[in-house]
Structure formats: structure tokens, C-alpha cells
Amino acid sequence: xxxxxxxxxxxxxxxxxxxxxxxxxxxxxxxxxxxxxxxxxxxxxxxxxxxxxxxxxxxxxxxxxxxxxxxxxxxxxxxxxxxxxxxxxxxxxxxxxxxxxxxxxxxxxxxxxxxxxxxxxxxxxxxxxxxxxxxxxxxxxxxxxxxxxxxxxxxxxxxxxxxxxxxxxxxxxxxxxxxxxxxxxxxxxxxxxxxxxxxxxxxxxxxxxxxxxxxxxxxxxxxxxxxxxxxxxxxxxxxxxxxxxxxxxxxxxxxxxxxxxxxxxxxxxxxxxxxxxxxx
Numbered sequence: 001x002x003x004x005x006x007x008x009x010x011x012x013x014x015x016x017x018x019x020x021x022x023x024x025x026x027x028x029x030x031x032x033x034x035x036x037x038x039x040x041x042x043x044x045x046x047x048x049x050x051x052x053x054x055x056x057x058x059x060x061x062x063x064x065x066x067x068x069x070x071x072x073x074x075x076x077x078x079x080x081x082x083x084x085x086x087x088x089x090x091x092x093x094x095x096x097x098x099x100x101x102x103x104x105x106x107x108x109x110x111x112x113x114x115x116x117x118x119x120x121x122x123x124x125x126x127x128x129x130x131x132x133x134x135x136x137x138x139x140x141x142x143x144x145x146x147x148x149x150x151x152x153x154x155x156x157x158x159x160x161x162x163x164x165x166x167x168x169x170x171x172x173x174x175x176x177x178x179x180x181x182x183x184x185x186x187x188x189x190x191x192x193x194x195x196x197x198x199x200x201x202x203x204x205x206x207x208x209x210x211x212x213x214x215x216x217x218x219x220x221x222x223x224x225x226x227x228x229x230x231x232x233x234x235x236x237x238x239x240x241x242x243x244x245x246x247x248x249x250x251x252x253x254x255x256x257x258x259x260x261x262x263x264x265x266x267x268x269x270x271x272x273x274x275x276x277x278x279x280x
Contacts, residue, residue, distance in 0.1 A: 034121055038113070038130035045112065061097045061142045066149075068093050072211060081213055081242055086155045088238070092210040094143055095237040098172050099179075099230055100201050102135035106180030107187045107194055110277055117278045124270060124277045128184055132177060165240035171252070172233045175259035181266030188277045189269075204230040214249050222249065229258045 047053035072089040081088060109131035116122045150157040159165040187193040208230040214222055225231050232255035235246040270277065 031126070034126050035130050035133070038116070038122070038126055039133055041116075042109075042113065042130055042134060058138055058141050058145070061101055061139070062145055065090065065093045065097065065142065065146060068210070081245065083242075084155060086150065086153075087157060087241055089210065090146060090150065090157060091238045091241050092208070092234040094146060095168070095172055095233040096205065096208065096210060096230060097142060098139050098169065099176050099233045100204065102132060102139060103176045103179040103183055104194075104197060104201065105135045106131050106177075107183030107197060110184055110188060111194075114278070124184070124274065128181060128270075132180060135180075136173065136176075159240035160243060161240045165237065168233070168236040168240060171236060171256060171259070175229065175233065175255065175262070178259040178261075178263035178266060181270065182262045183266075184277070185266055185269030185273060188273065204228055207231065208234055210234060225249075226251075229255055 043054065047057060069086050069089050072085045106128060109127050110124060113127045116127065117124070147157050183193070183197060186197075190196070207225050207228045209225065214225055214231060214235070217225070226249065232250055232252070235250040236252065236255065239246040239250060
């Protein structure tokens with residue numbers, strides 16, 4: 001009898017474990033379903049039901065890139081480091097687009113979706129993830145279009161070191177996500193933060209070395225520029241195209257540390273200021 005009870009107890013325990021695993025799986029699937037619904041709603045709210053509106057969202061950063069490349073190609077036939085100026089500017093502009101465009105859009109995610117928090121199933125982090133997914137998909141489409149356009153124009157944008165290029169893209173995505181999460185918190189605390197971040201973007205842009213070779217500048221200027229994380233993102237990307245590039249300016253550790261710091265601050269803000277995030 002005792003052996004029979006032990007067997008029944010073991011069967012019940014296994015059934016409970018199975019139910020626990022199913023419930024965790026259902027929870028994950030349910031959360032993914034919420035995020036997917038938020039992605040569809042965000043796209044329809046921002047771009048409407050027409051695909052043309054989303055094409056405009058893609059065209060904006062792509063046009064930005066084309067203008068930068070055209071200016072550089074018109075002013076200089078050679079890049080500051082030698083070679084095709086299109087490669088030099090594109091490698092820097094792609095880092096800028098991938099780094100700051102998603103982070104800026106993520107900062108406005110809660111303001112545009114705050115009425116959804118009336119539904120208990122929707123959480124602030126779901127809205128952040130949904131917006132980040134849309135923005136990074138858009139950024140990757142811009143990158144693909146850039147490579148295709150360069151190919152049609154006879155410009156070789158294939159990096160010399162594909163591993164450095166891939167690691168740079170992953171690092172920039174990490175930094176952009178971290179900065180975007182921090183932006184969400186800051187925009188909920190300070191009403192004018194999104195406008196302030198636009199000015200921050202301009203400062204980062206102007207001191208990032210997209211058009212120039214940072215190592216050619218005076219030491220004092222280089223020292224000030226070194227603290228700009230966007231400069232390290234650009235240097236990381238360009239080091240995949242030019243052998244030995246970035247040895248005197250690039251600090252991968254600093255760039256990753258800045259991203260980690262932004263992520264920790266953003267997650268702490270999301271955890272302890274959740275009420276502020278919900279109400280604005």
C-alpha cells in the first residue's frame with residue numbers, strides 16, 4: 001500500500017511539473033502575442049493601413065544617407081584615409097542611423113501608447129520592445145538598401161573583416177537599445193526630454209567624425225571627441241573596412257560600458273518609476 005501511495009505521489013508530482021512547464025510556455029507565448037499586437041497597432045497608428053506611409057519612414061534615413069554620401073563624393077574625390085569616399089561616409093552614416101534613430105523613436109513610445117495601459121495585460125516594457133522591433137527592422141532595411149544601391153552603382157561596400165563588421169553591428173544595437181530604454185524613462189520624467197535629445201543627437205553627430213578622420217585633428221579636439229560614444233560606434237564600423245583603422249581612437253570597452261550603464265539606468269528606472277511611466 002505504501003509503495004502504491006509513493007507511486008501515485010510521484011505521478012502527481014510529474015503532472016504538476018508538466019503543468020508548470022506548460023504554464024510558463026503559455027505565459028511566454030501570451031507575452032509574445034501582446035508584443036505582436038502592439039507592433040501591428042503601432043505601425044497602423046504611425047503609418048496607417050497603407051504601405052506607402054511605411055515606405056516614407058524607410059525613405060527618411062535612406063535619403064539622409066544618400067545626401068551625406070553625395071555631399072562627400074562631390075566635395076572630395078578621395079576619402080580622408082584614401083579610397084572611395086562613398087565607403088568612408090557610408091560606414092559612418094550607417095553606424096549613426098543604427099545607433100541613434102531607434103533610440104530616439106523608442107523614447108517616444110510610451111507617449112504615443114499610454115492609453116493602452118488601461119488594459120492590465122499591456123505593460124510598459126511590452127510597448128518598448130514593440131517599438132524597438134519596428135525601428136530595428138526599419139534600420140536593417142535601410143542597411144540592405146544601401147548595400148544594394150552601392151552594388152548597382154559599382155561601389156564595393158563589402159567589409160574586409162566580416163567578423164568585425166558583425167560584432168560592431170551587434171554592439172551598436174546593444175547600445176541603441178540601452179539608450180532607447182533610458183530615453184523612455186527620461187521622457188516620462190522630463191516633458192521636454194524628446195526635444196532635448198534632438199539637440200544631444202546633433203552634438204553627437206557633429207563630433208562623431210562622420211566626414212573627417214578624427215586622428216588628423218589636434219590632440220585637444222581628439223580628447224574631447226573621444227568621450228562621444230557615437231564616435232566609437234563609427235570607428236568600430238570603419239575598422240571593418242580599413243586595415244588598422246581606429247587603433248588610436250577606438251575603445252570597444254568604453255562603448256560597451258556606456259551601453260551597459262544606460263541599460264542599467266533604464267531598467268532601474270522602469271522598475272522603480274513604473275507608476276510614472278504609466279501616467280506620464
